Amino acid sequence: MSFFFQELVNGITTGALYSLVALGFSMVYGVLKLLNFAHGDLYMVGAYIGFFLIQFFGGAAHVSIPVPLLLVIMFVVAAALVGGLGVAIERFAYRPLRDAPRIAPLITAIGVSFFLESSALLLFGAQFRVYNTAEFISLSSGIRIGSVTIDSVQILVLVLGLALMAGLQLIVNRTRLGRQVRAVAADREAAEMLGINVNFVITATFFLGSALAGIAGVMAGLLFNQVTSTIGFIAGLKAFTAAVVGGIGSIPGAMLGGLLIGIAESFVTGYISSTYTNLIVFGLLIVVMLVRPSGLLGRVQLQKV
Amino acid sequence: MKGRLVLVAAAVGSLAVAGCSSSSSSSSSSAASGGGASTSTKSCVTSIGIEAPITGPVASLGTEQLHFAELAVSMDNAANNTKITLVQGDTQLQPAQATTVTQQFISNSAITAVVGPAGSQEVEAVGGPMGRAGMAFISGSATAVALTTGSYPTFFRVVSKDSVQGPQDANYIINNLHPKALMIVDDQEAYSTGLVSAMLPIFQKAGIKVDHESVSQKVTDFSSLVAKVTSAESVVVLPWQIAANAQQFGRDLAQEHKTAVIFGTDGLFSPGTFTISGSYVSSFGPDITAIPADASIAAAAQSKYGSFGTFGPPVFAATHVIDEAIASVCKAGQTPSRANVLAAIKQTNEPTSILGQPISFDSHGDLVNGKFFLFKINSTGKYQLIPS
DSSP states (O other), X not given: OHHHHHHXXXXXXXXXXXXXXXXXXXHHHHHHOOOOTTHHHHHXXXXXXXXHHHHHTTOGGGOSSOHHHHHHHHHHHHHHHHHHHHHHHIIIIIGGGTTSOTHHHHHHHHHXXXXXXXXXXXXXXXXXXXXXXXXXXXXXXXXXXTTEEEEHXXXXXXXXXXXXXXXXXXXXXXXXXXXXXXXXXXXXXXXXXXXXXXXXXXXXXXXXXXXXXXXXXXXXXXXHOEEOTTHHHHHHHHHHHHHHHHOTTOHHHHHHHHHXXXXXXXXXXXXXXXXXXXXXXXXXXXXXXXXXXXXSSOOOOOOOO | OHHXXXXXXXXXXXXXXXXXXXXXXXXXXXXXXXXXXXXXXXXXXXXXXXXXXXXXXXXXXXXXXXXXXXXXXXXXXXXXXXXXXXXXXXXXXXXXXXXXHHHHHHHOTTEEEEEOOSSHHHHHHHHHHHHHHTOXXXXXXXXXXXXXXXXXXXXXXSSOXXXXXXXXXXXXXXXXXXXXXXXXXXXXXXXXXXXXXXXXXXXXXXXXXXXXXXXXXXXXXXXXXXHTOOTTEEXXXXXXXXXXXXXXXXXXXXXXXXXXXEEEOGGGOOTTTXXXXXXXXXXXXXXXXXXXXXHHXXXXXXXXHOOOOSSHHHHHHHHHHHXXXXXXXXXXXXXXXXXXXXXXXXXXXXXXXXXXXXXXXXXXXXXXXXXXXEEEEOTTSOEEEOXX
C-alpha cells in the first residue's frame, strides 16, 4: 500500500507541473484560438532564470540569503520576466497576425519556439545547468510516513502549484479581468463592441499564462535539477496533451488533464513497466478523446449554419 | 509536433551544413600533437567533415566532440604543415538528420574523410551511403557490435565495442558487487539497448533476478521508477548517455531512501556532472588529465573550452588518425582523395594515442586490443580508477 501512495505522491507532483504549464496553453487558446507552441519554451526560460538567480546569490552550496527568501525571489522574478517575455512575444509575433489565416500564427508559434530554444543554446551553451537543490534544501527534510517519502521540494511544488491554480480560478471567476477574459474567449468581436479592451485582455492573458510557465520552470529546476535549452519541448508536449484531454480552453480541465497524465504515468511506470508508459498513457488518452472529443471538461462547440 | 521537428530539423541541418562549409578551424601555431613529419603544403589542402550532435538533447557531448576535433585539426595542421579544414555537420543524434548531413558531405568533393557520427544508430543510417561514396568515417563513440560485421566497409572506430564493455561490466558487477537482484534501465537508443542485450544473458546465467526497465532520454523525472527499486535490488545499471539524468536518478534514490548502487556505462563518464558517491562508471577512455603524455592537449582543451568528459578525447584520436592519413598521402606526393585517404587510414599503426593505447584497425574497422576502464566515484565526486 505504501508503494501505491508513493507513486500517487510522485504522480501528483509531476502532474501539478504539467497542469501549471497546461493552464497557460489553455488560456491562450481560449482567448486567441492559438496553439502557442512556444509555451513550453517559456517554461525553459523560467528554469534558466531560477538557475542564474541561485548563482547570483552565491551558488547552491553557499546561498548568501535565507533559503525561503531565495525561493520567493526565484518565483517572483521568473514569473515577472517570463510573463513579460510572453507579452513581448504576443505583441511582436502574434498580434500582427491576429486577423491572418489561422495557419500563419501557428507557424509563427513554431518559429518562436525554435527562436527561444536556439537563443538559449547560444546564450547559455549546450551543457546541463544543475540546480543542486539538495545543497540548499535537505533531502531528509519533509515528511516520511512509513516508507512513503514526501520531501520538502515536493511539498513546495504541490502546495504552490495548487495555490496558483486556485488563485487563477479566483481571478477568472471573481474579478473584472476574469469576466473580460471569459467574454473575449466567448466572442472576441462582441466583447470589443461592448467596450472591452481586447488588446489589454489578451496581453493580460499572455502575462498570466507565461508567468505560470515561468514558475513551473523554477519548480522543475528545483525538482529535477537540470536545465537545458531543450527541456521545453517535452514539457510543452505534455502540457498540450493535458490541455486537450482536460478540454482545451477550460481552466479546470487543464488542471485535471495535467494531474491525470502525471498520475497515469506514475502508476503505469510503477505497476506495469516504464517501457510501456507512453504507449499506455497516450493509448488511454486516445480512448478518452474518442469518448469525449471535446475533452473531459470541455464544452461541445455548436456551430450555427 | 514531432513532425514539425523533423521538418525544421532537416531544414536547419541543411542550412548548417551549407553555411558551415566556409567555417572551419584553421592552422594554428599551438603545441604540436606529436605525429607525422613535416609535409609540403603545396598539395596538402583538403577538408574533413565532422558529424556530431551539436544541438539537441545531447548537445553538451556533441560540442565537446566538435571542440576536440577542432583542437586536433589545429594541432595537426601545425605539426604536419597541412591545411586541413573542418566542415561541421549537426546530426542532433538523429539518424535522419545524420543521413541529410552525410549526403551534403558526399556531394562536397572537397571532403575526403569524416569524423563521426556519434551514435550507433546514426552509423547504421549513414554506413551505406558512406560506403558507396568510398568515404572513410571514424567514430569516437559508436560502440554497437553490429557496426563492424562487414556491412560498412569504410567505417572505423577508435573505441571498443559493446561486446567488450557489456560483458566486462556485467562480470564486474557479478563478481564484485554480488547482487541477488538488480534493475537495468535502457534509454531507448541503440547504444543503450545494445549494451543491455550484451549484459542481460550474463546476469540471467548468474541467477540474478533482473527488472528490465526503459525510459526515454528526454525524461527527467525518475521518481516513479525509483519507487520500484526494491530492497533486494542492490544495483541499478544505467547504460545511458546523459550524465545529468543519472545524477537526477541518484538524487531520486537518495530522496526515497534507497541504497542501491548505480553502475553506469561509458556514456555517463562525466566528472562534475555525474557525481553520486559510491557509483561506478566504465569508460572507453581513461581520464586524460591523469595521463602525463596528454598534459598539453588537456591543458589546451581546458583553457580553450573549459571542462570536458570522455566524449572529446576519442574524437581527437579519430581526427588525428585522419589528419595523419592525409599527411602521409601528401608525403607520398599524392593529392588527398577519398580513395587514398581511406587506404592510408586502413594502414594506421599509431604506437600511442591520446587514449593511452595504440591505435590500429582490424579488417572490419574495429580498434585492435581495445579495452574499457572502470572508475568508482568517491564521496567528493571524484572518479577513481579501479585497477584491472
